[in-house]
Amino acid sequence: MTYTSLLLLFASGIITGGVGALLGLGGGVFLIPFLVLVFDLPMHQAIATSIVAVIATSSAGAAMNLERHTVNMRFGMLLEIATVFGAVLGGITANLLSGAALKKLFAFLLLVVSILMIRRARQRRTSEQVHLDGALPGSFIDDATGAEVKYTVKRIPSVMGVGFVAGNVSGLLGVGGGIFKVPAMTMLSGMPIKAATATSNFMIGVTAAASAFIYFANGHMDPYIASPAVLGVLTGSILGVRLGRKIKSHVLTWIFAVVLLGIAIQLYLR
Amino acid sequence: MHKPVTDAIVEHWTSRVLRFGVWGSAALMIVGLVLSGLQSFTLPAPEQNPSLGELAHRVWSLTADPIILMYLGLVLLMFTPIIRVIAAIAGFAAERDRRFAWVGTIVLVMLIGEIVYSVVGR
Numbered sequence: 001m002t003y004t005s006l007l008l009l010f011a012s013g014i015i016t017g018g019v020g021a022l023l024g025l026g027g028g029v030f031l032i033p034f035l036v037l038v039f040d041l042p043m044h045q046a047i048a049t050s051i052v053a054v055i056a057t058s059s060a061g062a063a064m065n066l067e068r069h070t071v072n073m074r075f076g077m078l079l080e081i082a083t084v085f086g087a088v089l090g091g092i093t094a095n096l097l098s099g100a101a102l103k104k105l106f107a108f109l110l111l112v113v114s115i116l117m118i119r120r121a122r123q124r125r126t127s128e129q130v131h132l133d134g135a136l137p138g139s140f141i142d143d144a145t146g147a148e149v150k151y152t153v154k155r156i157p158s159v160m161g162v163g164f165v166a167g168n169v170s171g172l173l174g175v176g177g178g179i180f181k182v183p184a185m186t187m188l189s190g191m192p193i194k195a196a197t198a199t200s201n202f203m204i205g206v207t208a209a210a211s212a213f214i215y216f217a218n219g220h221m222d223p224y225i226a227s228p229a230v231l232g233v234l235t236g237s238i239l240g241v242r243l244g245r246k247i248k249s250h251v252l253t254w255i256f257a258v259v260l261l262g263i264a265i266q267l268y269l270r
Numbered sequence: 271m272h273k274p275v276t277d278a279i280v281e282h283w284t285s286r287v288l289r290f291g292v293w294g295s296a297a298l299m300i301v302g303l304v305l306s307g308l309q310s311f312t313l314p315a316p317e318q319n320p321s322l323g324e325l326a327h328r329v330w331s332l333t334a335d336p337i338i339l340m341y342l343g344l345v346l347l348m349f350t351p352i353i354r355v356i357a358a359i360a361g362f363a364a365e366r367d368r369r370f371a372w373v374g375t376i377v378l379v380m381l382i383g384e385i386v387y388s389v390v391g392r
Contacts, residue, residue: 001306073284078370
């Protein structure tokens with residue numbers, strides 16, 4: 001370890017965490033390819049580093065969202081039963097797979113994420129329809145309108161099914177999995193997007209912690225790499241959230257969706 | 271007379287737990303990195319990650335070097351969501367919401383089972 005590599009790791013954390021926060025994704029989607037393609041780290045070590053970075057950003061974000069009352073704690077904890085189960089299985093599977101196989105799986109994940117990003121950018125936001133006849137009621141004050149938004153959730157078992165898959169992907173590939181959970185929570189259970197994003201973020205830390213210990217016990221966590229990367233991602237995500245309030249560009253989503261597609265091809269071919 | 275525990279109070283305390291975990295671990299990692307940098311990063315990272323028992327022993331015996339401090343930061347971060355689950359269980363129990371205290375307990379048992387599996391399976 002040299003001062004230069006330490007600074008480079010910190011800087012890469014800031015960039016990947018910042019871009020992730022700007023696009024509403026966890027830092028892992030960008031951090032892992034960065035660590036593998038630029039720093040030539042083994043895939044398992046890159047995933048382990050990303051997992052702790054994901055815990056840091058999710059916990060910091062969840063602390064803020066809890067104070068704003070946008071998290072539905074009961075729904076989140078119910079879904080955690082499925083996501084934690086998925087993450088544990090994912091973590092065990094990842095440690096049985098080779099680095100090359102994980103690289104190919106991650107390339108496929110990036111392809112799916114970039115397609116979902118393009119879809120999201122193309123979608124016109126329609127007014128949200130909330131239901132009041134479901135279960136686990138929640139409410140929060142919408143910052144944009146100042147009005148209180150009340151809602152309930154529906155189709156909990158179906159969302160738990162998606163939660164299991166998201167948790168499995170998180171444990172297997174070291175990402176948060178919010179890109180799968182948030183659409184399920186809004187479209188299936190009828191949750192307002194702000195509550196769904198905050199509740200998904202609240203769950204991500206627990207899901208990531210479920211597989212983090214497996215990677216730690218298997219010796220994939222190098223403190224010289226994980227510490228500067230985690231500190232960088234944490235700083236980057238704080239800056240990204242602040243910048244995101246000023247920049248609302250679909251163009252940005254398009255650009256990074258294409259960038260992710262390029263990274264996916266490069267990872268697959270490597 | 272005791273103030274009744276509400277969702278807002280539970281959310282506030284859960285938020286505090288998360289803040290403490292994140293900033294506490296960040297502080298440990300920064301101190302570890304700075305101390306390590308002062309020694310020009312000459313301390314080699316161990317081939318294998320230390321076990322949780324080894325980490326606890328090094329702290330208890332006051333023989334923690336900068337690398338152990340960084341490990342402690344990472345482990346504190348990994349434990350933060352678990353402590354958050356415990357805080358939520360305590361909150362739901364104080365609210366007399368038995369059903370969700372049990373839901374939290376199931377999540378906690380799964381997490382503890384996974385830690386035991388990681389330690390034993392090593």
